[in-house]
Amino acid sequence: MKEDNNTLNIEFAHSKKRVDVTVAVLTDSTQRFLENFASARFTTPEFAALLGDGSGADKFSNLLKAVGMENNPYPFFSKVLDEISQGRGTQIELNGVVLPSMMLVSILEQVIPGNGYVTIRKASQLESEANFLVKEEDRDALQEVIEKYPVRLSRHTIRQMMVSRDVAYQYMPFVEELDAVGFVNTWIGQFHDGLLEQMYQNRVIFLLNMSCPVYCRFCFRKHKDSRNEANPTPADVAKAVDHVKQSPAIKEIVVTGGDPFMNRKNMAATIDGLSEVEHVQALRLASRSVAYYPDLFLKDEAEYLTYLKEKKFMLERSGKRMELATHFIHPDEVSPEALDIISNLVKSGVSVYIQTPFLSECNDEGPELVKLFGLLRGAGAEIHYIYIPCSPIHGNSIYWKPLSGGIETAAHLRAHLSDRAIPTICTATPIGKMDWFTSGWAVERVKDNDSFLWFRTPYTLDFFKSFAPLKDLSNMRLNNHGTLDIQYMAKIGNEDYLLGERPPKKAPVNDPVPDNEIEMMIDELSNQCQTARSIVETGVAGLFRLHETRVEIGPDAGTVQMNYIKADARITDVVISAENSGGIGTDAIDHLHEIARIVKTLREIDHVTSARLRSPKLCTAPKAFSRDVIHALGDLNHLSVSQPLRLEIETWCILPRQITPEHKLLVRRLNNKGITVYCNAALLGGVNDNDEIIHQLAHEIRATGMEFHHVYVAGLPIQEKWNQSRPIDSYDVVDIATKVRREGSGREIPRYMFFTRLGEADYGLNTSFIRDPGNPADAQVKVKLDCYDLSYFKGMEPGFTLPEGIDLDGDCPVASVPGMIKTNDFAIS
Ligand code: SF4
Known part of the structure; x- marks a missing residue:
């Protein structure tokens, strides 16, 4: 040089x-x-x-x-x-x-080193602080924007904005903000009392601080009136804590703002106060500073992180969980500092989950979200929600995208992203969130109003009675299955997504199954891997290609299998399942010595970020996880910023009664080593095919500290046999999703999945039922996999041909799902 x-x-x-x-x-x-x-x-x-x-x-x-x-x-x-x-x-x-x-x-x-943040009061400051070109013709309008919708930027964000249009797009003011289309404010919370807002029976929001270190331009609290509200005091916090104490139905508190971490006194009063409320189960602390102002957590030798971890252990002693919720929108926002914060917390058992507003012209194609979620998942984060569309309030219209954009992006994610990083696609309606094509959908246009749609929500009038009965029903109506439809300002983008009204249920209910038969089902799920079915020919014995991003191997996998994984940079996840080894023990933890060898090799493969051990024993025989086993697993977990290989454990469970306090202790020990445990369930006729059982199961899984990953509605080998004579009614899937969304925590919601010969796909969201127009009511149900096409499979196996029994509809495969019935022509139920 x-x-x-x-x-x-x-x-x-x-x-x-x-x-x-x-x-x-x-x-x-x-x-x-x-x-x-x-x-x-x-x-x-x-x-x-x-x-x-x-x-x-x-x-x-x-x-x-x-x-x-x-x-x-x-x-x-x-x-x-x-x-x-x-x-x-x-x-x-x-x-x-x-x-x-x-x-x-x-x-x-x-x-331009340095941290901290700067409040922008003059358009000229955009030039001096951020080196931003203010065009003369825009100067006055921009000044008006700044006065109406305050601007604040962190030094970290300024550096990112200088080299990324997609970061600048989120924080830099623009003259179109003066466009008055939309609402002044979105409506927030059915019940308000001081800093407390309540929208759901089982959880409340605490608003601890009204400002943020950076102001996102798409924020639904963007107006200066919101920014200038006085902050609450620790005495106000005490009052809110007291309200929670008097309300045993409240199980979770979402601590937010503005950024609540900017108000240390209120944060301390909240955590300390709620730690003493017996019925509180989880504190969810929300901060976008992880992305746009990481110094808040990292300054003074990461003192704030140390404080949080100490408080997490304090809460744990009284049986409570601490979680951190944060927002990321585009991969250009991801920094080594942000990844460091995430992995630091996850390693200490604080789960970190990501929510992502869907912004037109920023993260609305798919590939950028695949990259974003892949990076965050590697550091240990859980990908939670994508919100569609962006809040319909004044000054936000450049970010709006028709709903079809979000729905179609979900298909891209399903095809190209790890199943463990797929978010729920939801819309936050004024009466609560709904998940697309399971707990909610667009019904029709509002008559004589092009800007509004009717959304079917999972909420009922009764739901609100206990904490804040609905008074103004002028923009709502009761549908014929008893939940509320609400008007929502959005464009649909594709008429096919207006599904109309759901007809009444016709199919009979399955009779409950005796206990001895249920035990047989549990045994079968423990001893036979349900998901090891290669979607393409790999040419490698003992290696199943489950997805573009995922393979499954046994603990005896060696050089040939590793070479296959090394050669394909799309593979991010390796599932290790002992059922495929033919050796002693059918559980991954019976093979830790061999697994340690595999993990060591996987760490050398940059594109692999997760090793997933399939362990039915975690559910059926938790005692098998001795302290030695937990230590050995902890040694295999490698959450790091630059070269992560996270360890996850997969287990299966079909009934809430399978989960005991012993599981809670075990999962907590694993979480405290940064190891995530996720649970799958299969819907089985007469066993668990009703909304109450799955709602209880979701609740128990969350209370235990596991993530509820997939509910397979049809297509697993066990379902093909068992459900033939006790079929799952597609109608019940929507009812189950409705109850889980309405009465559970938003953090309990699984993805509802079809399992097919060509892979997995989301119920309703990227699958469509195919019915013969002259069908008999008991015709075999078929689903079109809208997220895959022939080129997808040829990309993994150039000589790929459709397997027997699979047809094509357009470019997409159609598979039958034995064991499911459909008794009407409604698109998703
Ligand atoms: S961090 Fe959240 S509350 Fe703060 S400006 Fe951004 S969107 Fe609004």
Whole structure:
């Protein structure tokens, strides 16, 4: 290298600030970045391939070569910083090489370091603080925007905005905010008392702080009236805690704001106060600072994280959980700092879950969400919700996208993302959330009003009676199955998604099954893996391709299986299931020695981020998890920022009575080692095919600390046999989803899945029932898998042909699902 001691003099075009920085400093930091974050997960496959293997110095050297500046970092940094300083905020490309935004942010950290945040009161400050071009013709309007909808930016966000249009799009004010279409405020909470709001029977919101360190432009509390509200005090918190104490139905508290972490006194009063309320089960602390102001958690040697972890153990002693809810929207927001916060908390047993507003022209295609969720999942996060559409309030219209956009994106995610990272697609209606095509749907247009649709919700009038009876029903109506439809401002985008009114139920109810037969079902689920069915020919014995992103192997897997995994960068998840080994013991934990060997190899494969052990014993024989076993599992778990391989344990359970206090203790011990446990269930006729049982099961699973992952509604081998004579009525799936959504926690909701010869797909969301128009009522039910097409399978097996019994409808496969009946022509029920 030459000239690495040269100093660059950078002048930012709009702020007019001048900065001097040495090439040596920039080289050093870029090499460190590339050492840890050059892989395809953080950059792109093309960029990673170009840099090759080796040290950060080797990779930087390869980068310079690729951009035509071999051994010459000075012009490289000069060109990069010149581009950034022009304030265009666009992608930077040198000699055909697109430079990843995370790397550019790491360069900017050397040029404009620092943390904290700045409140913007004048349009000119956008220029001076963020190097943003304010066009003269926009200046007055922009000033008006700033006065109406306050602007605040963190230094971290400013750096990200300088190199990413998709980050700037979220935080930088724009003149279209003056457009008055939409509501002034969205309606929030049926019941308000001081800082407490209540929308659901079993949970309340505490609003601890009214401001945020950064203001998202799409926020539903964006108006200055919201920002300028006085903050509550610890005395107000005490009053709210007292309300909870007097309300035994309240099990969970969502602590939010603004950012509640900005108000340490109120946070402490909340955690300490609620720790003493016996019936409270979970505190869910919400903060977007993980993404846009990580210094809030990391400053002073991560003192806030240490405080949280201590409080988490305090809450645990009184049987309560602490969770952190955060928002991420686009992969350009993901920083090493954010990943560090997430993995730090998850390793200590604080689960971190992600919610994502769906924003037009930002994260509305699919690939960007696959990347975002993949990165966050690697650090240990759980992907929870995508909200469609963005809040229909004043100043937000550029972010609105027709509902069809979100629905269709779900199909992309199902095909290309790990099943463990698929969020629930939901809409927050004014009376509560609904999940698309299970607990809710769009019924029809509101007559004479193009802007509004009727949504079917899972809520009933009775639901609200105990805490805040509904008074104004002017925008609601009762549908013929007893729940409320509500008017919602949105565009549907595709008329096929207006489903109309659900007809009454026709099918008979299955008789309850005797206990001895249920035990047989439990045994079968424990001893026969239900999901090991390769969707394509892998050519490798003992390796099943379950999905583009997922394979299943046995503990005896060796070089051949590992080579298959290594060769396909789309594989992120490896399920290890002992049922496939033919060896002693049918549970993964009977094979920990072999599994340790496999995990060691998997850690070397950059694209694999999760090893999933299938363990029916976790449910049926929890004593098998001795302390030694838990320690061994803890050693296998590797949550880290740059090269994670998280360990997850899969178990199966069909009835709430299978879950005991012993499970709670066991799962807590595993969670405290950062290990996630998730539970699947199969709907079995006469066993658990009713809403009350699945609601109770969901509740028990959450109370135990597991994630309720899939409820298979049809298609598993056990269902093909058992449900033939006791069929599952598709009508009941909607009823089950309705009750689980209405009466459970939002954190208890599973994905309702079909299992087919060609893979899994979401009930209603990316499957459609195919019925013969002249059908007999008992005709075999078939479903079209809207998320897959032939090219999908050929991408994994070039010679792929459709298996016997699978047809095509258009490009998508159609599979029969024996054991399910459908007794009407309604699209999803
Ligand atoms: S973090 Fe949440 S409350 Fe704060 S501005 Fe963004 S969306 Fe609004």
